[in-house]
Structure formats: structure tokens, C-alpha cells
Amino acid sequence: MNTLFRHLGRFIENRRILIIGIGVLFLVGSLYGATRLTFATGIETMVSTDSQVYQDYLEFNEHFGAETIIVLARAERLSDLTSLQNITALDTIEQQLSSESGVLSVIGPGFALRQAMAQITGAAILPPDQMTLDSILFDNGVLRPDLKNLFPSDGLSIVIITLKGDVAAEQIDAVVASVQSAIERASFVGVEGSVTGTSVIFSEMETLLSKSMGIMVGISILLMLLILAVVFSVRGFFAWRWLPLGAVIIGSIYVFGMMGWLSVPVTMVSMAILPILIGLGVDYAVQFHNRYDEEARRGETVAEAIIDSVTHIGPAIAIAIVAAALGFIALFISPVPMIQQFGLMLVLGIIACYLVSLFILLPVLYMHDRRKNSKTTAKLGKNTTQTGLVERGLEKLAPWVIRNPLLIIIVAGVFAVVGVILDNRIPTETDEFKYISQDLPIMKDFNELSQISGGSAAFNILVKGSNVISPETLKWMLEIEGQILDQSTVPVVSASGIADTVAQIGQGQIPPTQAAVDQALDYIPSLLKANLLTPDNALANITVRTGPEVSIAKLQELKTLIEGYVASPPVGVTAVVTGQGILGIEILNSLTTGRTEMTLLGVGLVFIGLFLLFRFNLPRALIATLPIAMIIGWSNIVMFLGSIKYTALTATLGSLIIGIGVEFTILMMMRYNEERNKGEDPKTAMTTAMTKIGRAVITSGLTVIGGFGALLFARDFPIVTDFGAVTMINVGFALVSSLVVLPTVIVAVDTRKERKLSKLGGSG
Structure with a gap:
């Protein structure tokens, strides 16, 4: 792989003008594609349009309006x-x-x-x-x-x-x-x-989405500027620290252009994609820039620095990109459409940011620095080799980590197990309207009306037949309404439809003949009848209203009862239970079962991918995966203690943190292996790796945290702010895992392996 990337480094050096020209062409196309972006806020973002639940809801909605x-x-x-x-x-x-x-x-x-x-x-x-x-x-x-x-x-x-x-x-x-x-x-x-x-x-959400996206992007850029200025120290003038951010902005434009061309809408989930990509993309750009700077500090010529940086850091980040993409691909199995779209844009986004860092950032660095001769570069390198505060801190941390493997592994493992146990105690929010700030005037009005009216329309029974207003069918519907009202397990405010409306006109009874029914129907105003019966008398609507704040579990119970009530309709008549309550149950199932499957698949795909990329080296694949997998448990503890619910965004946390965190572990492992190949013992190699790559890993972690930190400013969408807060903490956990848990595991395994080899050699 190193040979391939060395050739790629030479290609970047020799074809820099061509590469940048192609990048500009893609930029123009992406800017046009971004103008095609649309917003999606309807139920189709939460429920698959191919599902029977959605098809039933769509049929009801087409005739009666929801x-x-x-x-x-x-x-x-x-x-x-x-x-x-x-x-x-x-x-x-x-x-x-x-x-x-x-x-x-x-x-x-x-x-x-x-x-x-x-x-x-x-x-x-x-x-x-x-x-x-x-x-x-x-x-x-x-x-x-x-x-x-x-x-x-x-x-x-x-x-x-x-x-x-x-x-x-x-x-x-x-x-x-x-x-x-x-x-x-x-x-x-x-x-x-x-x-x-x-x-x-x-309708209002589209305006809120647009406004929140603007705020988040602005904040994320400001945070990146601040973080890079404080943490990312490189050669050249001060503004050079912000070059990775410029590269990522180009990559982000590519991503939004792809969203426009692929007709992927902006939703309450995908609205978070840009701040996230800014954090992740700056991370990749920082790694390339940091390694180029490190090579140049050694006195290499500009061409050598470009080629060596691509050769050494290119494969590591490529492996990290593949591993992250495999983690994000797990989101594709979610039954929730906007989670699938989120996963797609994450995969495309990290690939775009990687390519921009490789083919735009490095050529720009080359074109700037090639004006300097090698002596000037070498001189500059000699004057800037002093270690900084971060490096000195890591030099002190490394020995402690290496000396305490048992303590670190036990503590990390206990917290992971506790988190897994707590997972089932974290509630799931299925009400899409709860994803919006309840302090907005429009939501205050909506909630006030719901409270005053005593409940909401939970279910609709769609009755279908050639003539649903026959006396026999109307009597059956009236009996269904009575059964629903008489059941006492779930609070039901009302169950009404065309049958009880006709019965009111007939003094509490359904007229015995079709002619009498038709006469009664003539008394019903057309505007009222429009929401109860279709003009061809082939479809009827029974609306079941429940009391306020009925749990999903109670709705599931009521659904089962109603399905039992309508199981034996008159000959030629069928009935389907649909409505908001059914959608809520479907969303809950999608966010619970789907979440577990996504997390397990994400871990599995990352492990298999690393196993293949590490040339079937099982221990290396396990060592790279397990410390990050522990974070899923740690994250559950944070959500439980913070009373944060699972939503369409937080349901992605397992796959997301695996995809993000695995990069840190791979970079650390690859640098450790590089030092080991130079002949260093495990302790020395890990100390050097933590010191050299640790600064870039911490900078990368902080930029990712900054990207997610911008989500905290989407105040109109608690779904986004909760996700941002938990993910910021999780990225912090990923840094701890990569700088504390991973090093002690690697050194412990390698030291034990060397002792075994030494004993074997001695006995031989």
C-alpha cells in the first residue's frame, strides 16, 4: 500500500495544476447542484414509503385528508x-x-x-x-x-x-x-x-431548518477558526493554520452539490450533516497538513515532504475512511428514511473531504512552499523542532498509561457493561413534533389545543366495500365504535364516524332500509360528510381519539384491541387500522429494533473491514475495534444520567461513534507500527507514537467536537441539540479510548508476545 501511495504522491507533485483545475470544475457543478436542494418535513421522512403502514396511511389520506x-x-x-x-x-x-x-x-x-x-x-x-x-x-x-x-x-x-x-x-x-x-x-x-x-x-419547519442550518454552519466555522488557531501550530504565517478549514469548506460544497443532484432532501436529521462534516473534514485535512509539516521540519525538500506525507499518512487515513464508511453504511438498514439518507451523506461526505485534503490541500501547500529552496526549508525546520505543551503532556501521560493496563482495562470494561445494561432504560421519542422546541409560539398553540380538547386523533379505521352505508355495515360500524368506547384499558375520548352521525338523525338507531339511510344522509352537510364518507360510498372513516399523553405501549394495546374488533366485518367489507397512532408505533419499532441492528452491524462491518485491511491479522483488528466499541456503553450512561431520549438522530450514535472513533485508533496503531518497524521496543514506540501523532489526534478530536458543538445552537430543534451534546461527549470518550485504553492494550499484548518469543528463543 505504501508503494501505491508513494506513486500517488509523485502524481500530486507532477500534476498539481491539472488536479486543481478538475477540482474547480467539480466545485462549479456542486454549486449548481446545491441550488436544487429541497426540504422534507413530512411523515415520509420517518416511515418508509414502501411499507404497508405508509401505504394504508396514504390511502386514507388521499380520500379523507390527514x-x-x-x-x-x-x-x-x-x-x-x-x-x-x-x-x-x-x-x-x-x-x-x-x-x-x-x-x-x-x-x-x-x-x-x-x-x-x-x-x-x-x-x-x-x-x-x-x-x-x-x-x-x-x-x-x-x-x-x-x-x-x-x-x-x-x-x-x-x-x-x-x-x-x-x-x-x-x-x-x-x-x-x-x-x-x-x-x-x-x-x-x-x-x-x-x-x-x-x-x-x-410548513414553518422549512423556515426553521434553513435558519438553524445557517446558524450552525456559521458557529462551526467560527469554532474551527478558534480551535485551529489555538491548537494547530504549523510552519509559515499564522493564517496557514486555517488552511484545513478552507479545504473542508470546498468538500462540504461538494457534498451539498451531491445532495442536490441525488435529490436527497434536507431533513431534521440531514440538517446536521454540514457541521459534522466540517468537524470530520478538518480532522482529515489536519492529519495531512500535520504530517507534511512534520516531514518539512526534518529538513526535507518540498517535493520529498509531499511524497513522504502521502506515503506515510495517506494509507492510515484511507483505512480510517474505509472503516468509518463501513460504520456509517450500517445506517442504511434503518427503516427510517432520513436515517438512511443521513448515512449516505456521511459516507459521501467523508470520502469527499478525504479527496479534497489529498488532491487540493497538498497541491496548495506544494505550490506555496516550492518557492523556497531546500536550505531555507531545512533552516526553518531546525528552528521549529521544539516540542509544544501538548507533546510534553503526552510524554508524561504515556508512561502512566503503559504501567497501568489492568486498572485501565477493568474501569473501561465495567463502565461499558453498565452502559449496555442501561440501554433498555433509555426511553425513545417517537412524536416528531417533540423534535421541535416546545417554546415556539406555534408549538405552544398546538399543545394548548391538544390539552384543552382532551386528546388527539390516535387511530383511523378505514372501512372499504362496494357500499359501506348499507344498514348492515352501518350497524357493524356502530357496534365497533361502542366496543372501542366500552373498553377500559386505554383512555378513549371518542370514536365517531358516519354510523353514529346517521344514528343521531335516526334517534339513536340505524334506519332499517337503504332508502331510509339515504334520506338520513341527505341531512348531513356535505362539508361534514366529506371527512366521513367518500362520494361513491366505497370508503368510510371512523376516528378514534384518545386522552392526552397516552404512551406508545397503551396505543399498541389499543391497536391490538381494535384489530380484533374489526377482524370479522360484513361480507364484502374490509377494515384497516391506520392514523397517527399506527405511525407512532411503527416509528418506535424502527428506532428501537433498527437502532440495535445498526449498532451491531456497524461494529461487525468495521471489524471485518479492518480484518481485511490488516491482511487477516485478527489481533490487530480486535485491538482497533474493541476500545471504540466500549464507547457505546459509556454513551448510554451519559444519556441515562442526562435524561436524553433516543430519537431519529441519537439512534445513529452507535454506528456514528464507531465510524468516527476508529480513525483515532487506526492513526495511533499505524504510527506505533511505524516506530516498531524502526526497531523500537513497545514502550518506547508507544511513547513516540503518542507524542508525535497525539497532537494531531487531539487536534482532530477537538475539531470534531467543535463541529458537533455547533449543533448546540440549533435551539429550535432539541433533537439536534441533544444529539450534539451526547456526540461531543462521545468524541471526548473516543480520544480517551485512543490515548489511554488503546495504548495500554497494544503495549500489554506486544510485551506479552515478546516475552513468549524470548522464552521460546531461550529454550531453543
Whole structure:
């Protein structure tokens, strides 16, 4: 491998202009590709579109619409909300939005009052005066129970806008904008209007994603500038310390260009990719720059320094890249689409950053330094060989590490085992809305409405058949609703659909004949019917609402019960349980089972890859893998003590830290082997390796920590900030593992091996 990389070093020296020219062409193409980037915030980022769960949800959504926009009207008193002027203002909003493209239905106080007036006068108009209005809304001064869903509290009234299932994202944004405009123009008196709902949140998330990405990138660059200025000391003028950052920015542009060309969207997970790549990419660039600087300090010519740095550090980083990529590839098996995309971009990203460091950074260094003659370079090298604070610290650390293998291995192993045991006690967050800051006004409105309304729509039963409004089928659906309400194991607020609506018209009974059913259906307003029954009477919707804060375990229990209830429908009828609750259960299974599989596969792939790259040397592969694998357990302790839940991002921690940490161990092992090949004994070789490569490893670790540190500033997304905090600690663990656990294991194994060989030699 060294021969191959020596030829590559000569190629870089001889073809530097051509290489940089090709790099510029790729840069132009990447900048154009970046303009094609899109954002994705819907459920398709959490659930595979090929799964049956998603297909059922999509079928339901296409016919009945699952996306809603809620208009909130707040006042100090119910009498303010129910004044004729404010009711008229709300009705104006309803009328404007009813004709909006993509809207399936609009249900609010105006709609209910118009239906009541139609029964009284035959005309669907608003009450002409306050007295008539109050007589419809109140019974002996108390709000009528059937209007409670539109006035969930004395200070709140709502308008529910249900969107069509096939509505495009652009149409949703247009409807949200129309709602906000209608609220601003409404002639409210003593009433404040606002808008919330799933569609509004998803629409707002695109703006939040874009803003958070800008903040994180800016912070990560500032952190890199600071870290490199303080830690990374190289020859040349001071700004030369920041050259690795420039190389990585180019690599990051390549990555975002690839995302655009490959149509990989920006999600709540992939939004973290750029700060991470800045940290990782600077790491690779620092290793190349550090080794080039080390060779030049020895007095080598510029050409020799380029060739030797590529020869010595190139293979080590290449092996680390392959090992890291194998760890990240494990993310591909996740059932969660945005985790798969995250893994893909990590693999492409580290490869791009490696190639930029090799083919852009080194040619730039060569073109700058070749103007100096070898004597000047040698002189500069002689004047700058003094050891720094980091090197002196590592020189003191190395002997202690080498002398205490038993203590270090026992402590590391105990913490790893404790962490593995704690894994099952770390909860998993499946609610995508909890990934967003609950302090945002839009989330406060959403949560307030959920609390006041007493729960949320957990499940939808999609009933399918040639005629789902036959008396027999309606009676069956009514029985299902009754069974769901009667079960006491899970708190259910309501179970309603077309059957109970028809029964209300028939005085609590389903009409016995089809003609009577059809007549009852004629009394149901079309806007209300649109969310209960399709026009061809082939599909019906039963909505099951649970109480607030129902656990996933309880939802799973309720799902099992409902599936049992609908297992024996009338002949020619089928029923499918779908809805948000089903999606939550699916996401939980994906983030738990998938997380364990990803971690185990990541460890396995890294071990197999190293076994092959180390030419079937089993001990070396084990030594490189096990210290990093321990970090997974250590990480669990941090999450448990910090009350941090598993999310779509933290679920990737196992594979991620294996991919990142293995680089440090490989660099340390490769440098140790280089010193051993010079004839040094294990203790001396490890002391030299820790001193020489340790500075670059620590610098690399700090840059990676800085990259993840930028994630802490994505304040609108707790999913990102929690991930950033845990990963920063994990990278710190990786440094400890590489500088403390790994060296003591290597020296202990090699020393024991030498003693055995010595005894064999002596006995011979």
C-alpha cells in the first residue's frame, strides 16, 4: 500500500495544476447542484414509503385528508367569542377558506350556526341578531354540548380546516398563507387570532431548518477558526493554520452539490450533516497538513515532504475512511428514511473531504512552499523542532498509561457493561413534533389545543366495500365504535364516524332500509360528510381519539384491541387500522429494533473491514475495534444520567461513534507500527507514537467536537441539540479510548508476545 501511495504522491507533485483545475470544475457543478436542494418535513421522512403502514396511511389520506390547519380565536370570556361581530369575523374566515384550492372541509362556529339556521328557516345563513345567536348556542345560559368541540374552553374557539389528501406541499403553504392573511384582515373585537396544526408546523419547519442550518454552519466555522488557531501550530504565517478549514469548506460544497443532484432532501436529521462534516473534514485535512509539516521540519525538500506525507499518512487515513464508511453504511438498514439518507451523506461526505485534503490541500501547500529552496526549508525546520505543551503532556501521560493496563482495562470494561445494561432504560421519542422546541409560539398553540380538547386523533379505521352505508355495515360500524368506547384499558375520548352521525338523525338507531339511510344522509352537510364518507360510498372513516399523553405501549394495546374488533366485518367489507397512532408505533419499532441492528452491524462491518485491511491479522483488528466499541456503553450512561431520549438522530450514535472513533485508533496503531518497524521496543514506540501523532489526534478530536458543538445552537430543534451534546461527549470518550485504553492494550499484548518469543528463543 505504501508503494501505491508513494506513486500517488509523485502524481500530486507532477500534476498539481491539472488536479486543481478538475477540482474547480467539480466545485462549479456542486454549486449548481446545491441550488436544487429541497426540504422534507413530512411523515415520509420517518416511515418508509414502501411499507404497508405508509401505504394504508396514504390511502386514507388521499380520500379523507390527514393534514389539518386550525384557526384559534382567543378571548378573555366566552361572551366575547360569541358576540355577533366576532362570530361573523370567524365565519368570514371560514367562507374565504372553503373555496381555497386543496381544502377538503372547513368546520367552525359559522358552519354550525348556518346549519342550525337552515333547520329553522330553511336558509343556511348566520343568525341576524345576538338574541337568535345566543338561543342557538346556549341552553339556559350553558353552551350546548354538541358545540363543545368548536368552543373547547371559555376563552377559545376553533375552526378546523382539513386538507385534501393529494394536496401538494406548495398548495399547503399557499393555504397557510391565506389563513394567516384572513386572520390579519378579520374584524375581531377583543379577540386574538392565530393559526396552528400539523400542516402549519410542517410548513414553518422549512423556515426553521434553513435558519438553524445557517446558524450552525456559521458557529462551526467560527469554532474551527478558534480551535485551529489555538491548537494547530504549523510552519509559515499564522493564517496557514486555517488552511484545513478552507479545504473542508470546498468538500462540504461538494457534498451539498451531491445532495442536490441525488435529490436527497434536507431533513431534521440531514440538517446536521454540514457541521459534522466540517468537524470530520478538518480532522482529515489536519492529519495531512500535520504530517507534511512534520516531514518539512526534518529538513526535507518540498517535493520529498509531499511524497513522504502521502506515503506515510495517506494509507492510515484511507483505512480510517474505509472503516468509518463501513460504520456509517450500517445506517442504511434503518427503516427510517432520513436515517438512511443521513448515512449516505456521511459516507459521501467523508470520502469527499478525504479527496479534497489529498488532491487540493497538498497541491496548495506544494505550490506555496516550492518557492523556497531546500536550505531555507531545512533552516526553518531546525528552528521549529521544539516540542509544544501538548507533546510534553503526552510524554508524561504515556508512561502512566503503559504501567497501568489492568486498572485501565477493568474501569473501561465495567463502565461499558453498565452502559449496555442501561440501554433498555433509555426511553425513545417517537412524536416528531417533540423534535421541535416546545417554546415556539406555534408549538405552544398546538399543545394548548391538544390539552384543552382532551386528546388527539390516535387511530383511523378505514372501512372499504362496494357500499359501506348499507344498514348492515352501518350497524357493524356502530357496534365497533361502542366496543372501542366500552373498553377500559386505554383512555378513549371518542370514536365517531358516519354510523353514529346517521344514528343521531335516526334517534339513536340505524334506519332499517337503504332508502331510509339515504334520506338520513341527505341531512348531513356535505362539508361534514366529506371527512366521513367518500362520494361513491366505497370508503368510510371512523376516528378514534384518545386522552392526552397516552404512551406508545397503551396505543399498541389499543391497536391490538381494535384489530380484533374489526377482524370479522360484513361480507364484502374490509377494515384497516391506520392514523397517527399506527405511525407512532411503527416509528418506535424502527428506532428501537433498527437502532440495535445498526449498532451491531456497524461494529461487525468495521471489524471485518479492518480484518481485511490488516491482511487477516485478527489481533490487530480486535485491538482497533474493541476500545471504540466500549464507547457505546459509556454513551448510554451519559444519556441515562442526562435524561436524553433516543430519537431519529441519537439512534445513529452507535454506528456514528464507531465510524468516527476508529480513525483515532487506526492513526495511533499505524504510527506505533511505524516506530516498531524502526526497531523500537513497545514502550518506547508507544511513547513516540503518542507524542508525535497525539497532537494531531487531539487536534482532530477537538475539531470534531467543535463541529458537533455547533449543533448546540440549533435551539429550535432539541433533537439536534441533544444529539450534539451526547456526540461531543462521545468524541471526548473516543480520544480517551485512543490515548489511554488503546495504548495500554497494544503495549500489554506486544510485551506479552515478546516475552513468549524470548522464552521460546531461550529454550531453543
